[in-house]
Amino acid sequence: MINGNKLFSAEDISGAIEKIASAIGAEFKGDFSECALVGIHQQGVPCAQLICEELQKKYGSAPVQGKLDISMYRDDIGNRVKLPPIRETEIPFDVNGSSIILVDDVLSTGRTIRAALDALTDYGRAGLIRLAVLVDRGNLEFPIRADYVGLYSTPPADQKIVVRFAEDGDPGIYAVKWENHNL
Amino acid sequence: MEWTRKDLLSLYDLEAEEIECILDTAAEFKKVSERQVKKVPALRGKTVVNFFVEPSTRTRVSFELAEQRLSADVVNMQAQASSLLKGETLLDTVKNIEALQVDLVVMRHSATGAQTFIASKLKCGVINAGDGAHSHPTQALLDIFTIREKKGGIKGLNVTILGDILHSRVARSNMWGLLKLGANLTLAGPSTLVPREFESIPGVKVCHNLKDAVANADVVNLLRIQHERQTAGFFPGTGEYARFFGINAESMKFMKPDVMIMHPGPINRDVELSGEVADGPNSVILEQVTNGLAVRMAVLFLVAGCVKK
Numbered sequence: 001m002i003n004g005n006k007l008f009s010a011e012d013i014s015g016a017i018e019k020i021a022s023a024i025g026a027e028f029k030g031d032f033s034e035c036a037l038v039g040i041h042q043q044g045v046p047c048a049q050l051i052c053e054e055l056q057k058k059y060g061s062a063p064v065q066g067k068l069d070i071s072m073y074r075d076d077i078g079n080r081v082k083l084p085p086i087r088e089t090e091i092p093f094d095v096n097g098s099s100i101i102l103v104d105d106v107l108s109t110g111r112t113i114r115a116a117l118d119a120l121t122d123y124g125r126a127g128l129i130r131l132a133v134l135v136d137r138g139n140l141e142f143p144i145r146a147d148y149v150g151l152y153s154t155p156p157a158d159q160k161i162v163v164r165f166a167e168d169g170d171p172g173i174y175a176v177k178w179e180n181h182n183l
Numbered sequence: 184m185e186w187t188r189k190d191l192l193s194l195y196d197l198e199a200e201e202i203e204c205i206l207d208t209a210a211e212f213k214k215v216s217e218r219q220v221k222k223v224p225a226l227r228g229k230t231v232v233n234f235f236v237e238p239s240t241r242t243r244v245s246f247e248l249a250e251q252r253l254s255a256d257v258v259n260m261q262a263q264a265s266s267l268l269k270g271e272t273l274l275d276t277v278k279n280i281e282a283l284q285v286d287l288v289v290m291r292h293s294a295t296g297a298q299t300f301i302a303s304k305l306k307c308g309v310i311n312a313g314d315g316a317h318s319h320p321t322q323a324l325l326d327i328f329t330i331r332e333k334k335g336g337i338k339g340l341n342v343t344i345l346g347d348i349l350h351s352r353v354a355r356s357n358m359w360g361l362l363k364l365g366a367n368l369t370l371a372g373p374s375t376l377v378p379r380e381f382e383s384i385p386g387v388k389v390c391h392n393l394k395d396a397v398a399n400a401d402v403v404n405l406l407r408i409q410h411e412r413q414t415a416g417f418f419p420g421t422g423e424y425a426r427f428f429g430i431n432a433e434s435m436k437f438m439k440p441d442v443m444i445m446h447p448g449p450i451n452r453d454v455e456l457s458g459e460v461a462d463g464p465n466s467v468i469l470e471q472v473t474n475g476l477a478v479r480m481a482v483l484f485l486v487a488g489c490v491k492k
Contacts, residue, residue, distance in 0.1 A: 029195045069211065072223035072253075072484070083186050083488035085204060122220040 004162065004176030007153050013134065013163075013171065016150025017047075020132050021054035023102060023148045024147070027130075030059040037097045038066040040116050041087040043105035046165045047134055051103060056127070066091045073115035095124030101148075105163040107133040110142035135161055135173060186485040190302040191310040193318040194360040202360055204329050205481050212484070213477035215252065225484050226255035229286040234277070235312070236262040236292045241448060241472070242322070244313050246289050249479035255287075255487075277301050286490055287483065308490040310482060316350050321482055322447055323356030325475040327364065329467055330402055330473070334441055338365035343396050345428065346406030346455055347417070348377045353447050354406060362386045371396030372406075373429055375417045393428050397438050404445040405430060408455050421454045431457035435465070443467055 008016075028035055032055065039048030045067050056062040069087045077083075101115055113131060120126060132148035137155065155175035157160060162174045163179065184204045189464075194202065215223055216330065231250045235243055243259070248372045250257045260280070262268070267276055273292075280288060287308040290298050295315035304307035313319040331337055340359055348354045348370045361368055362384070370381050371390040390396040397403050408424055418424050431453075444456070444466045452458045461468060 050199040072212075072215070074225075077225060077484075077488050083485065085184060086208050089211060089214065118224065122218065122223070124219070 001068075001173075002162065002170055002174045003180040004159070004174040005155075006153055007155070007161070007175055008135075008172035008173040008177065010166065012151065013165070013173065014092050016134055017050045017054050020134075020144050020148045020150050021051050021058060022133065023167070024051070025055060025059055027135070030061075032059070032061055032063040034097075035063040035101065035102055036066055036093050036103050037063045037132075038068050038091070038116075038120070040104045040112060041047060041067065041069045043163050044103045047105050047132075047163075048103040048169070050165070051132065064093050064130070066093065066118055068102075068119055070112060070115040070119055071121045075115070089119075091123050095120060095126050097125070097127045099130070100126045101130045101132050103132045105134045106161045107131070107136045107144075107146050107149075108139060108161070110140045110144035113144050114142050134163055137161055143160065169171075186374075187489060189307075189321055189486060189489040189491070190298075190300050190311075191486055192213050192302060192311045193311070194320050194356050194363070195318070197360075199363045199365075200365060202324070202327070205324055205478070205485065206331060208485060209324070209328055209474070209477045209481035210332075212480040213474065215480070216473075216476060222252050222254060224254045226250070226253035226487055228256075229237070229487055230256045230258065231287045231289060231483070232281065232285050232288045233312075234258060234260045234265075234288055236267065236273070236297070236428050237313065238262075238304070239291050239312065242291065242319075242448075245472070245475045246310075246312060246321075246479050246483075247336050247478050249483055250416070252476070253480055253483055254363055255483070258285075265488070268478040273297065273301070274304060277305060281305050281307050287487055289483075298355065306491070308391045310486060313352055316352050317355060319352040319356050320360075321402070321475070321479050323360045324482070325471055325478040326353075326357055326445060326447070327360050327470050328474045328478050329445065330378070330443065333467060333470075334401060337361060340366045340401045341369070341399050342366045342391075342404065343369040343371055343400040344404045345371045345393075345396060345430070346376070347408060347412060348372055349417075350376070350387045350409065351406050352411065357404060358384070358387065369396050369400065373418050373424070376412070393434060394437055397430075397434065400438065400442055402443045402445065403430065404447075406447070407453050408451055410451075418468060421451070424453060425454050428462055428489065429453070429455055429457065432459050435460060435463075441465075445471060447471070 015064045024167045037048045039045035052062040130147040133146045136149045159175040184200045291312040295317040298311040
């Protein structure tokens with residue numbers, strides 16, 4: 001069980017994914033041949049997967065998918081209480097010149113996205129990079145904005161937004177007090 | 184599994200999950216060195232001192248390159264050029280290094296336990312790059328990483344470590360790491376260099392005959408035969424050692440066809456290992472060197488993450 005307030009249901013998540021997929025489809029006119037979706041670990045990866053499935057359903061084709069772990073690019077190494085394990089980075093396409101849509105579950109301070117941009121730059125010079133997020137909580141500390149947003153929510157500062165997909169159990173989006181959160 | 188230690192001193196201290204955490208982290212760092220941009224900013228703004236009180240080339244170069252690929256600032260200190268020669272104590276020397284706001288000290292020392300002693304006195308992180316005949320954790324980790332990568336796992340594998348076990352920190356570190364991950368271990372070599380006492384450790388077999396030691400092995404890890412041991416009377420001569428314990432085309436005939444041949448280097452060609460086998464399809468010696476870089480990047484990254492200001 002989740003020790004927190006439920007902000008959105010599983011249906012809301014599906015609706016948000018559909019909204020993001022439609023917006024991406026409209027921008028790329030249903031042609032994803034030069035386009036890639038890169039999920040940021042941990043919850044950006046299943047999020048990207050869902051968007052790809054939705055695009056496949058709508059347009060009969062989907063962008064190539066990648067995964068990105070930004071641990072090596074963080075700006076707070078040594079300041080954190082715990083060091084999360086590094087997860088697999090997989091960029092199975094040539095970054096040079098390609099259109100990349102970064103995908104994360106929650107846009108909060110923008111620091112993760114800053115790190116992700118640095119990481120992608122080390123793989124090559126992308127043609128353009130966009131950002132898709134399931135939830136925008138609107139407390140950015142960096143001049144970074146999302147291009148595709150599923151949902152908006154602004155819980156109090158002492159709470160973290162936690163997204164759970166079907167495979168995590170209890171799917172939905174929750175606001176959880178930091179001290180009750182074990183990630 | 185989360186890493187929580189500010190020092191890496193010996194694999195004996197680690198849980199199996201901690202060893203696996205390092206190996207998993209190393210697998211991601213290995214990819215960094217395969218990219219066009221071989222550098223990440225993980226240790227940007229951190230200072231690492233490589234303090235080698237005992238001489239070293241390959242371990243020091245590997246650590247230095249790992250540090251550079253993590254964007255750390257690096258200082259190299261050698262005993263010959265340090266104040267140890269002027270009579271300063273080891274503790275005073277490292278306290279002085281720490282006073283320069285250093286974050287990590289990578290240290291090699293000929294005395295067993297030197298790093299453990301130092302780590303307990305310092306706030307900065309300490310990585311053991313070899314102490315006496317006791318421990319060389321990053322060498323063992325790179326060996327285990329290479330085995331895991333090639334064989335898909337460690338549990339149930341028959342691993343033979345062959346050579347001068349008595350004086351080898353590589354052998355001891357490999358032994359503790361491999362046992363924790365569930366390998367069956369055989370320590371082999373001349374009886375003067377492989378004491379029977381090792382058999383008191385559960386999971387370890389001691390063998391003084393080459394054929395018995397390697398016939399069933401999935402992995403044979405060879406140790407360098409140090410010429411200076413010969414004058415100390417541990418064995419009659421390198422020629423005789425090569426005849427009885429050397430791995431060559433002839434001994435490959437009674438080993439498994441897919442046996443993996445490892446050596447931490449430097450090799451004495453045609454003493455413990457023939458050139459033909461060292462350069463042959465069963466040898467992973469140069470891959471060990473490549474993996475060493477990834478493993479050291481992982482260790483530096485994990486340890487640096489736990490050093491508190």
